[in-house]
Amino acid sequence: MGLGETLRKAMDKIQGAATVDKETVKEAIKEIQRALISANVDTTTVFAVSKRIEENAFNEIKGQLSRREYITKITYDALVELLGGQKTPQEPKKILLCGLFGSGKSTAAGKLAHYYKKRGKKVGVICADTFRPAAFEQLETNAKTAGAEFFGIKGEKNAGKVVAK
Numbered sequence: 090m091g092l093g094e095t096l097r098k099a100m101d102k103i104q105g106a107a108t109v110d111k112e113t114v115k116e117a118i119k120e121i122q123r124a125l126i127s128a129n130v131d132t133t134t135v136f137a138v139s140k141r142i143e144e145n146a147f148n149e150i151k152g153q154l155s156r157r158e159y160i161t162k163i164t165y166d167a168l169v170e171l172l173g174g175q176k177t178p179q180e181p182k183k184i185l186l187c188g189l190f191g192s193g194k195s196t197a198a199g200k201l202a203h204y205y206k207k208r209g210k211k212v213g214v215i216c217a218d219t220f221r222p223a224a225f226e227q228l229e230t231n232a233k234t235a236g237a238e239f240f241g242i243k244g245e246k247n248a249g250k251v252v253a254k
């Protein structure tokens with residue numbers, strides 16, 4: 090089971106409970122912790138996320154949200170912050186992925202392509218990694234799997250030229 094699915098299961102605990110009390114929230118937090126730990130999130134971060142949800146779950150609600158919706162929202166916000174504090178832009182034109190070797194750029198490119206394709210966008214992926222062996226083939230596979238178009242120039246050493254073309 091992937092992270093998304095285990096998190097969804099944890100949230101279902103809150104959605105499906107007859108009443109949302111401290112016990113329900115505790116149970117859901119335990120599931121969230123399990124999901125995060127099995128996705129290799131370090132324990133200090135897992136603890137910080139849990140604490141944030143637990144501390145805020147029964148805050149006074151301003152506005153129209155039900156307690157369930159409110160807890161879902163603070164959980165979502167805590168997770169977004171954990172993942173870098175940025176929500177995926179809904180109307181992007183260009184996204185540049187930069188990062189250290191092996192940090193997950195090519196994988197993220199495939200995931201983003203999939204995300205936007207699913208939302209009906211026209212997606213093109215450009216391989217500007219002219220350094221890593223087989224970066225071209227890896228990204229081409231990721232892009233095609235997502236149903237996105239792909240462009241790259243095999244053997245070109247100048248990333249700027251690839252992007253310009």
Ligand SMILES: Nc1nc2c(ncn2[C@@H]2O[C@H](COP(=O)(O)OP(=O)(O)OP(=O)(O)O)[C@@H](O)[C@H]2O)c(=O)[nH]1
Nearest residue numbers: 129188189190191192193194195196197218221224
């Ligand atoms: N656990 C986990 N592994 C990931 C994630 N994203 C990528 N990986 C793995 O990390 C490794 C490197 O991922 P890539 O997407 O190739 O990273 P990259 O930044 O393009 O790497 P280079 O092109 O070598 O610089 C692969 O084994 C991926 O399967 C992630 O979100 N979680």
Ligand SMILES: [Mg+2]
Nearest residue numbers: 194195218224
């Ligand atoms: Mg790569």
